[in-house]
Amino acid sequence: MNTIGQNLEHIKAEIPAAVEIVAVSKTKPIEIVQEAYDAGQRVFGENRVQELIAKHPALPKDIQWHMIGHLQRNKVKYIAPFIHLIQSVDSYRLLETIHQEAVKNNRIINVLLQVHIAEEEHKFGFSQDEITDLIRDGFFDKLTGVKILGLMGMATYTNDELQISKEFKFLARLHHELQEKIDLPVLSMGMSGDYNLAIDAGSNMLRIGTKIFGSR
Ligand SMILES: *Cc1c(COP(=O)(O)O)cnc(C)c1O
Numbered sequence: 001m002n003t004i005g006q007n008l009e010h011i012k013a014e015i016p017a018a019v020e021i022v023a024v025s026k027t028k029p030i031e032i033v034q035e036a037y038d039a040g041q042r043v044f045g046e047n048r049v050q051e052l053i054a055k056h057p058a059l060p061k062d063i064q065w066h067m068i069g070h071l072q073r074n075k076v077k078y079i080a081p082f083i084h085l086i087q088s089v090d091s092y093r094l095l096e097t098i099h100q101e102a103v104k105n106n107r108i109i110n111v112l113l114q115v116h117i118a119e120e121e122h123k124f125g126f127s128q129d130e131i132t133d134l135i136r137d138g139f140f141d142k143l144t145g146v147k148i149l150g151l152m153g154m155a156t157y158t159n160d161e162l163q164i165s166k167e168f169k170f171l172a173r174l175h176h177e178l179q180e181k182i183d184l185p186v187l188s189m190g191m192s193g194d195y196n197l198a199i200d201a202g203s204n205m206l207r208i209g210t211k212i213f214g215s216r
Helices: 003-014 030-038 049-058 073-079 092-104 128-136 161-179 195-201
Strands: 020-024 043-046 064-067 085-089 109-115 146-153 186-188 205-208
Touching: 003 020, 003 030, 030 049, 043 049, 049 064, 049 073, 073 092, 085 092, 085 146, 092 109, 092 146, 109 128, 128 161, 146 161, 161 186, 161 195, 186 205, 195 205
Parallel strands: 020 043, 020 205, 043 064, 064 085, 085 109, 109 146, 146 186
Antiparallel strands: none
């Protein structure tokens, strides 16, 4: 087994089997992504459209590609034909664009709604109130090209584990509340530095780069 395979095994040994690992391959070349594929990994995350459209045709067709970075509306068309899940939906207008491009491609595109849970202002995402309002008012119902699978969040970049846990638990509580109204199976939170805290708070999808591929 290669080093990447060993890293993946190491992470899997620590987490419940039902938790999905998204291997964040941003900045890593195609050969390295292929190594992870050869070790059995099939789900990969990228944060730039440019990299997604370069890697997608060069790698095996059964890879599920996730978009995890801020997405501009004018770039949705480039990934709409193949993207498996867009995790970083942070505005209603973006959701409308994804719906339109999905319809053009005769597809239904899976999405997560990104929620702003960190203290940092520059991070993207809906507020709790925005999401609650959108769901209560049925705004999503007419967007037949998108399937909302759940929520995604990024904690504050800090060593303060209490702070990180607090943010993850906030998102888990919101997820739980919304689930009483609509079916939302996915809760995506946790990266290389904080995935154990995310699991403890109830995450079922981790986005892990450094711990699998080494530093960028
Ligand atoms: C880069 C990135 C990750 C992975 O970060 P690591 O610390 O390398 O595990 C996860 N989520 C998002 C949104 C990212 O941009």
